[in-house]
Amino acid sequence: MSATLTFDLKQLGQNAKTASRALAKASTTLKNAALLAIADALESHEEAILRANALDMEAARVSGISEAMLDRLSLKGRLRGIAADTRKVAELPDPVGEIFERQTLPNGLNVHKRRTPLGVVGVIYEARPNVTVDVAALTLKTGNAAILRGGSETLRSNVALIAAIQAGMRTTGLPAEAIQLITDPDRRYVGELLRLDQYVDMIIPRGGAGLHQFCRENSTIPVITGGIGICHLYLDISANQTASLEVIYNAKTQRPSVCNALDTLLVHESQGSAFIPQVIHRLGQAGVRFRLDPRALAAFGGEDPSVHPAGEGDWDTEWLGLTLGIKVVSGLDEAIEHIQQHSTAHSDGILTEDGAHAARFIEEIDSAAVYVNASTRFTDGSEMGLGAEIAISTQKLHARGPMGLRELTTYKWVVEGAYQVRK
Amino acid sequence: MSATLTFDLKQLGQNAKTASRALAKASTTLKNAALLAIADALESHEEAILRANALDMEAARVSGISEAMLDRLSLKGRLRGIAADTRKVAELPDPVGEIFERQTLPNGLNVHKRRTPLGVVGVIYEARPNVTVDVAALTLKTGNAAILRGGSETLRSNVALIAAIQAGMRTTGLPAEAIQLITDPDRRYVGELLRLDQYVDMIIPRGGAGLHQFCRENSTIPVITGGIGICHLYLDISANQTASLEVIYNAKTQRPSVCNALDTLLVHESQGSAFIPQVIHRLGQAGVRFRLDPRALAAFGGEDPSVHPAGEGDWDTEWLGLTLGIKVVSGLDEAIEHIQQHSTAHSDGILTEDGAHAARFIEEIDSAAVYVNASTRFTDGSEMGLGAEIAISTQKLHARGPMGLRELTTYKWVVEGAYQVRK
Numbered sequence: 001m002s003a004t005l006t007f008d009l010k011q012l013g014q015n016a017k018t019a020s021r022a023l024a025k026a027s028t029t030l031k032n033a034a035l036l037a038i039a040d041a042l043e044s045h046e047e048a049i050l051r052a053n054a055l056d057m058e059a060a061r062v063s064g065i066s067e068a069m070l071d072r073l074s075l076k077g078r079l080r081g082i083a084a085d086t087r088k089v090a091e092l093p094d095p096v097g098e099i100f101e102r103q104t105l106p107n108g109l110n111v112h113k114r115r116t117p118l119g120v121v122g123v124i125y126e127a128r129p130n131v132t133v134d135v136a137a138l139t140l141k142t143g144n145a146a147i148l149r150g151g152s153e154t155l156r157s158n159v160a161l162i163a164a165i166q167a168g169m170r171t172t173g174l175p176a177e178a179i180q181l182i183t184d185p186d187r188r189y190v191g192e193l194l195r196l197d198q199y200v201d202m203i204i205p206r207g208g209a210g211l212h213q214f215c216r217e218n219s220t221i222p223v224i225t226g227g228i229g230i231c232h233l234y235l236d237i238s239a240n241q242t243a244s245l246e247v248i249y250n251a252k253t254q255r256p257s258v259c260n261a262l263d264t265l266l267v268h269e270s271q272g273s274a275f276i277p278q279v280i281h282r283l284g285q286a287g288v289r290f291r292l293d294p295r296a297l298a299a300f301g302g303e304d305p306s307v308h309p310a311g312e313g314d315w316d317t318e319w320l321g322l323t324l325g326i327k328v329v330s331g332l333d334e335a336i337e338h339i340q341q342h343s344t345a346h347s348d349g350i351l352t353e354d355g356a357h358a359a360r361f362i363e364e365i366d367s368a369a370v371y372v373n374a375s376t377r378f379t380d381g382s383e384m385g386l387g388a389e390i391a392i393s394t395q396k397l398h399a400r401g402p403m404g405l406r407e408l409t410t411y412k413w414v415v416e417g418a419y420q421v422r423k
Numbered sequence: 424m425s426a427t428l429t430f431d432l433k434q435l436g437q438n439a440k441t442a443s444r445a446l447a448k449a450s451t452t453l454k455n456a457a458l459l460a461i462a463d464a465l466e467s468h469e470e471a472i473l474r475a476n477a478l479d480m481e482a483a484r485v486s487g488i489s490e491a492m493l494d495r496l497s498l499k500g501r502l503r504g505i506a507a508d509t510r511k512v513a514e515l516p517d518p519v520g521e522i523f524e525r526q527t528l529p530n531g532l533n534v535h536k537r538r539t540p541l542g543v544v545g546v547i548y549e550a551r552p553n554v555t556v557d558v559a560a561l562t563l564k565t566g567n568a569a570i571l572r573g574g575s576e577t578l579r580s581n582v583a584l585i586a587a588i589q590a591g592m593r594t595t596g597l598p599a600e601a602i603q604l605i606t607d608p609d610r611r612y613v614g615e616l617l618r619l620d621q622y623v624d625m626i627i628p629r630g631g632a633g634l635h636q637f638c639r640e641n642s643t644i645p646v647i648t649g650g651i652g653i654c655h656l657y658l659d660i661s662a663n664q665t666a667s668l669e670v671i672y673n674a675k676t677q678r679p680s681v682c683n684a685l686d687t688l689l690v691h692e693s694q695g696s697a698f699i700p701q702v703i704h705r706l707g708q709a710g711v712r713f714r715l716d717p718r719a720l721a722a723f724g725g726e727d728p729s730v731h732p733a734g735e736g737d738w739d740t741e742w743l744g745l746t747l748g749i750k751v752v753s754g755l756d757e758a759i760e761h762i763q764q765h766s767t768a769h770s771d772g773i774l775t776e777d778g779a780h781a782a783r784f785i786e787e788i789d790s791a792a793v794y795v796n797a798s799t800r801f802t803d804g805s806e807m808g809l810g811a812e813i814a815i816s817t818q819k820l821h822a823r824g825p826m827g828l829r830e831l832t833t834y835k836w837v838v839e840g841a842y843q844v845r846k
Contacts, residue, residue, distance in 0.1 A: 021763070025786060105808060109797055116789065118819050197639065201819050216620065220639045222646075222820040243842035250844035340444070351842075362837050363448060366539065374532055374840030383845065384836070385528060396541050396624050396833040397645040398820040410819040413807070414785050417797030419666035419774075421673030422806065 007184060009192045012147060013199030015177040016120040020145035022175050024117045028094040030172060031141055035090040038140075038168030039083040042133065045164035046079050052160035053129065060127075060153050068257070073127050073154055082133050089137040092387040095406040096143045110416040115409045117143035118201045122193050124215065125206040127151035132161045135204075136179045138390050140169075142408040145178045147200065149193060152185035159183060194219035201410075204391050209318075224403070226368075226393040229259035229346030230318045231376045234266040234335040234361070236352035241275055243373075244351040245282055250375040251349075253286040256322050259392060260347050260369075260379040263318055264325040266335045272299030272328045279326065280304060288322045295328035315342045332357050336364050343367055346394050347376040368394050368401035430607060432615045435570060436622030438600040439543040443568035445598050447540045451517040453595060454564055458513040461563075461591030462506040465556065468587035469502050475583035476552065483550075483576050491680070495551050496577055505556050512560040515810040518829045519566045530843050536834040540566035541624045544831065545616050547638065548629040550574035555584045558627075559602045561813050563592075565831040568601045570623065572616060575608035582606060617642035624833075627814050632741075647826070649791075649816040652682035652769030653741045654799045657689040657758040657784070659775035664698055666796075667774040668705055674772075674798040676709040679745050682815060683770045683792075683802040686741055687748040689758045695722030695751045702749065703727060711745045718751035738765045755780050759787050766790055769817050770799040791817055791824035 023031075042049070053075040060073055075082075095115050102112040121144050125131045132150055139146040150158045158181055166176035182189050194203060197220045204224045205215045212225045233251060235244055251262035267275055276299045280290055284306050291310040292300060300307060314325050315338070329335045332350075339348050349371030350361040358372045369379040379401060381389025386404030393399050399407040446454075465472070476498040483496055498505075518538050525535040544567050548554045555573055562569040573581045581604055589599035605612050617626060620643045627647045628638045635648045656674060658667055674685035690698055699722045703713055707729050714733040715723060723730060737748050738761070752758045762771050772794025773784040781795045792802040802824060804812025809827030816822050822830040 021787070021789075024789070103808065105806075109801065111807060114785075119789070216643045222818060240842065246844055247842050254845055349838075358839070362537075364444070366447070366542070367835065369836040369838060372837075372839045374838055374843045375845050377845040378532065378838060378843070379836070383528075384534060385526065395645065400833050401836045410823050412790065413792040413802070413824045414795075415772075415792060415797055415801060416781070416795045419663065419670050420797045420801070421669055422677055422798050422800040 009182070009189055009196065012180050012182070013120070013196045016145040016147050016180060017199045019175040019177040020117065020119045020143075023140070023143045023145055023178050024096075024119075026143060026174060028096075030174065031094065031143065032090040034140060034169055034172040034174050035086055035137055037171045038133075038136065038165050039086040041164040041168035041171075042079060042083040042086065042161070045160065045167070049079060049157065049160040049164060050075060052156040056154050056156045063153075065153070069127055073129065073157070075129055075157060078130065082130055086133060086137045089141050089388055092141065092405060094141065095409050100411075107420050108418060109420055112414050113411045114414050115406070115411050118408060118410050120145045120147065120200045121408065122147045122149070122196070122200045122203045122221065123206065124149045124190060124193070124203065124211065125151065126208075126211070127153045129154045129157040129161060131206060132158050132181070133165065135390065136165045138388055138405060138408060140178060142405050144408055147180050147182065147193065149182040149190055155183065155185055190214075191218055194221060197221045206391060222398070224391055224393050224398065225395045226346075226391055227259050228318060228344050228394060229261070229379075230263045230316065230342060230344045231260060231346055232264045232266060232339045232343060232348040233262055233371075233376065234329070234332075234339070234350045235268060235271055235275060236332065236335075236350055236354060236357050237268045237270050238353040238357070239271070239351040240353060241271070241278070245275075245278055247351060247373070247375050248279060249282055249286070251377055252283055252288060252324050253322070254375070254377055257320050259318070260376050261320070262324065262376055264315060264327065264342070266327050266329045266338060267296065267299070269295065269328050269330050272296065273301065276300045276326060277302065280307060283324060286322065288324050291323065291325045293327040296326045299328055318344070332360060336361065339365055344394055346392070347371065347379040349374065349376055368392070432605070432612055432619065435603050435605070436543070436619045439568040439570050439603060440622045442598040442600040443540065443542045443566075446563070446566045446568055446601050447519075447542075449566060449597060451519075453597065454517065454566065455513040457563060457592055457595040457597050458509055458560055460594045461556075461559065461588050462509040464587040464591035464594075465502060465506040465509065465584070468583065468590070472502060472580065472583040472587060473498060475579040479577050479579045486576075488576070492550055492576075496580070498552055498580060501553065505553055509556060509560045512564050512811055515564065515828060517564065518832050523834075531841060532843055533839045535837050537837050538829070538832045538834050541831060541833050543568045543570065543623045545570045545572070545619070545623045545626045545644065546629065547572045547613060547616070547626065547634065548574065549631075549634070550576045552577045552580040552584060554629060555581050555604070556588065558813065559588050561811055561828060561831060563601060565828050567831055568603075570603050570605065570616065572605040572613055578606065578608055613637075614641055617644060620644045629814060645821070647814055647816050647821065648818045649769075649814055650682050651741060651767050651817060652684070652802075653686045653739065653765060653767045654683060654769055655687045655689060655762045655766060655771040656685055656794075656799065657752070657755075657762070657773045658691060658694055658698060659755065659758075659773055659777060659780050660691045660693050661776040661780070662694070662774040663776060664694070664701070668701055670774060670796070670798050671702060672705055672709070674800055675706055675711060675747050676745070677798070677800055680743050682741070683799050684743070685747065685799055687738060687750065687765070689750050689752050689761060690719065690722075692718065692751050692753050695719065696724065699723045699749060700725065703730060706747060709745065711747050714746065714748045716750040719749045722751055741767070755783060759784065762788055767817055769815070770794065770802040772797065772799055791815070
């Protein structure tokens with residue numbers, strides 16, 4: 001495979017579809033053996049993978065990308081961990097073949113639903129080569145074929161990783177075409193992939209808002225959009241302030257660059273002057289900067305270089321860093337209204353000791369994850385016990401919130417009869 | 424409302440979104456009361472509705488549409504039945520609020536999933552005014568708002584029906600904007616509706632393949648495609664021929680114009696000469712015409728005005744009428760291969776007494792409904808015990824096969840804690 005090779009995406013799709021049929025029939029034992037073989041191959045290919053990754057890193061450095069992006073790109077010292085994660089996927093239960101909603105109809109027909117693979121999954125992602133292995137492991141476990149399109153900055157790393165993955169697959173006799181990579185960095189292949197509905201059953205974009213919108217607007221294949229989180233916590237009048245402060249600290253600072261990190265804190269007006277200075281003091285220690293609405297500024301009272309008035313678009317900004325918006329609201333109604341207007345329906349929470357308020361918040365906030373007295377950072381497949389996560393969906397069809405193995409499957413209706421006919 | 428009024432679809436969307444919030448909070452009791460009030464209003468508006476319908480019928484007759492379409496368009500003598508169906512929806516269990524997958528995580532967080540309405544559903548359909556009431560009842564029951572775009576031939580009927588529906592809604596205090604109709608027949612509003620992703624959560628097209636493709640290609644909102652069925656039955660070597668003949672007769676003739684009717688019969692080569700003449704004799708009595716592949720022609724042997732050689736595209740044609748393709752295959756492998764290549768993944772079945780063959784067929788045929796020894800006509804919400812049906816999905820995300828009330832919902836993760844933070 002060469003990075004400049006121009007190829008036939010339709011052929012890739014056809015290969016994937018054919019491979020998906022073999023994958024769908026593969027037993028759990030065989031799929032797990034393939035996962036272990038892939039983990040072994042990742043380790044035995046370590047040298048080649050790290051050499052390719054070093055070239056990607058070098059090119060990225062020359063192009064002047066940020067340290068944060070360089071860090072994401074690097075596989076150095078991480079390959080053993082990635083192999084270990086792949087082995088863990090082998091240990092998870094296989095959802096394929098699961099039977100549910102079994103019933104016998106009055107006419108004697110035996111009906112059940114049976115969980116089956118989706119078929120072919122297209123994943124479009126950015127400069128994170130670990131996603132390559134992640135997606136390969138989760139789609140393989142669920143009997144799906146995958147077509148991957150990673151960021152061009154990681155093309156050499158991805159080619160080396162895919163070579164190892166395919167080598168692992170081959171040792172078990174499963175088709176290597178179950179995991180294919182678009183190795184031509186030309187962006188038009190993204191558009192082409194999005195219209196390959198003849199072969200591809202689902203598109204998962206993993207990246208920023210722009211990528212998600214591009215997929216939504218150009219795909220003829222169902223797209224799982226998500227991963228964009230303007231997350232809110234509302235400090236209600238009855239909240240335990242000391243405990244709430246730690247929740248807010250955690251939600252904002254534990255990993256500020258991710259989608260489930262806190263963006264906006266809403267504070268009940270009666271709590272403002274007591275609580276907002278504490279927030280600014282405590283979170284300020286972690287380097288957080290603040291955008292306050294006029295009432296929050298008034299409640300804060302003092303002066304601080306980290307405190308600024310909130311601007312026009314601040315309530316609609318996913319900060320992905322150490323910035324926090326703070327707004328004073330008159331109560332639950334205004335908090336709900338603000339969240340309904342500005343949330344991206346990812347993760348939003350209330351901090352309260354009032355059960356009726358908690359119940360109303362749960363009822364009226366229409367987000368993938370709704371929290372009472374907990375950090376928004378828990379919206380995560382492994383935190384929620386899924387064992388693995390392919391994406392976090394913020395749309396409402398198919399799956400919402402963290403998506404694990406089961407969310408990579410569909411079902412078929414199986415109807416078994418004795419030659420029944422419809423009256 | 425006037426049929427030529429040009430309006431702001433964005434405003435319609437915003438109204439629907441606002442109404443959807445009220446609907447989402449409405450109790451089951453209130454929603455059921457609204458359903459009964461709608462049924463009453465349909466009856467009390469009968470005169471106005473039938474007058475509008477008569478005008479639609481007249482215009483349709485002048486335009487020279489087919490008798491079959493005229494029949495679908497007519498509400499005469501059907502309104503009481505439609506009202507009765509609406510009352511039946513009130514009796515069905517309400518899926519909204521259902522709690523599932525409750526768990527307590529090791530850190531003490533209480534997590535569950537709660538079924539919630541989708542929000543706003545857009546439905547695009549053709550000349551069947553009964554769909555207007557059907558969709559209104561099912562979306563209302565599930566707490567969703569709906570934006571409807573019916574065929575322009577039924578615009579007057581739909582306007583009259585919506586007036587009755589909204590009058591019924593109003594008596595219970597629920598917002599009439601929960602059910603809105605696009606009353607401008609200009610087709611560009613279809614395109615606009617498909618891009619109203621800010622307000623609309625799901626699009627359901629109900630119509631032919633062209634409409635489904637148009638939606639898939641132009642929508643930025645998730646689309647439930649489906650309803651297109653090239654359906655197969657494979658008569659295996661061990662099938663009970665007498666019983667199979669009745670299943671085939673039923674699947675082809677009981678209602679030939681619908682998506683789950685049989686299109687292609689595959690016959691094991693060892694059965695051909697005994698069975699194919701019986702099929703042609705029995706189904707011929709119901710006026711069925713046949714398209715036979717060369718081996719089936721040879722097996723038939725005789726001459727019959729209803730029997731023709733199959734043409735190039737016949738295996739990829741959904742007949743929607745009294746035509747049946749018949750092909751002889753060498754066995755299960757070839758049958759599966761043919762179906763994999765030509766099926767639209769709607770409903771396909773095997774007729775066999777061989778359990779191993781049945782199991783392989785179920786495993787390898789990736790259709791929404793897979794049958795063993797039964798008519799494909801059972802792929803239907805009410806036949807499958809769903810109580811109602813909004814659509815039959817042939818895509819793999821969200822829902823597959825008959826979609827009932829539950830498939831008009833999504834879920835949220837509810838996480839209740841004691842100020843837990845992520846480590």
